[in-house]
Amino acid sequence: MRLYRGLARVFPRSFSAKLMTVVFIGVHVPLLVLLLWMVFSGRYQQEAMWAVVAVVFGATLIGTGMAMMALYRLMAPLRQAAEALEAYYDEQRLPHLPDLGHDEIGRLLRGINRSLHGVDAGLRDLRRSVLLDPLTQALNRRGCEQALADSARKAQSRLQPLTLFVVDLDNLKPINDAHGHLAGDQVLVRLVVSARQWLRPGDWIGRWGGDEFLLAVHDSHEVACARLREWLDRLAVPDDPADPPLSASAGAAGYRSGEDLRELYRRADTAMYRAKAAGGARLLCEDD
Incomplete structure (x- = not known):
């Protein structure tokens, strides 16, 4: 590590330069020793000595250059x-x-x-x-907030319509009382699975809390509401006769460009409570 730290002071940003310095010194120090020995030993004639030194020095320079190029290529995996x-x-x-x-x-x-x-x-x-609810694997409350912000940005930047639905089960408590809380949990899972069968890429469902869910649909308000009403009808007639029918109240609100998302939720939530007060098992939009 001492050698590395020492060279790092000279070449702080290049490991290649460190390697090449080591190669250059390793090749040319022996050459310098040979040169000094020849100078001080006097065993060679001066002209012959310098000719030998020139040949050896040129050969080592070429060899050093080739070695450095090879080292640079060998370091490609590190880069x-x-x-x-x-x-x-x-x-x-x-x-x-x-x-x-x-x-x-x-x-x-x-x-x-x-x-x-x-x-x-x-x-x-x-x-x-x-971001996910551990029971239903739908988005949890934090996931809903993040997804709603993303959907609003997409709606605003791409001029895509966005409708937010607040859906609340009407009969979860009777199911819990009659069949137990495990059956109630299965009902919540079934609701999410059923919703994902008709939601499109970019749409999402999240569990806001308890038996209340949010759904965001990127479609025209009329089409989105029609799709959700069809879904509520399917929930009321389960595919498996052993499954209890589900009744849900839903409220819808269309996103207005630049609108505060808390206001968007408030409008959809108010419409949901109006649907519940009207007897449940229906969707109401804020204009209904």
Whole structure:
């Protein structure tokens, strides 16, 4: 490490320069020793001595240059590894470093590959645990807030319509009372699975809390409301006769460009409570 630290003071940014310095010194110190020996020993005639020195010096310069070029090429995997690490930490782009055998460089590249893929898998699991509801695997409240902000940005930048639905189950308590809380949990999972069958890429469902869910649909307000009403009808007639029918009240509000997202939620939530007060099992929009 002392040699490395010493050369780092001279070449702080280039490992190639450090290696080439070592090669240059290793080749030319013996030549300098030979030259001094020839000068002080007097065993060679002066003209012959200088001819020998010139030939040897020229040959070593050429050899040193070729060695430096080879070293630079041999260091390509190290440069690739450094670029891969920077790309992952800057852009979260996983590397695909080549398998170069079982020497030190090969083991280093395999270690970087394994480490970064392991780190990335751990981060994905962490994000899922932070943003997903553990029971239904829908977005949790924090995930809903983040997804709603992303949907609003997309709606504003791409001029895509966005409708937010607040959906609340009407009959979860009777199901819990009649069949137990495990059956109630299965009902919540079933609701999410059913919603994902008709939601399109870019749309999402999240569990806001308890038996209240948010759905965001990037479609015209009329079409989005029609799709949600069809879904509520399907929930009321389960595919499996053993499953209890589900009744849900829903409220809808269309996103207005630049609107505060808390106001968007408030409008949809108010419409949902109006639907529940009207007897439930229906969707009401703020204009209904």
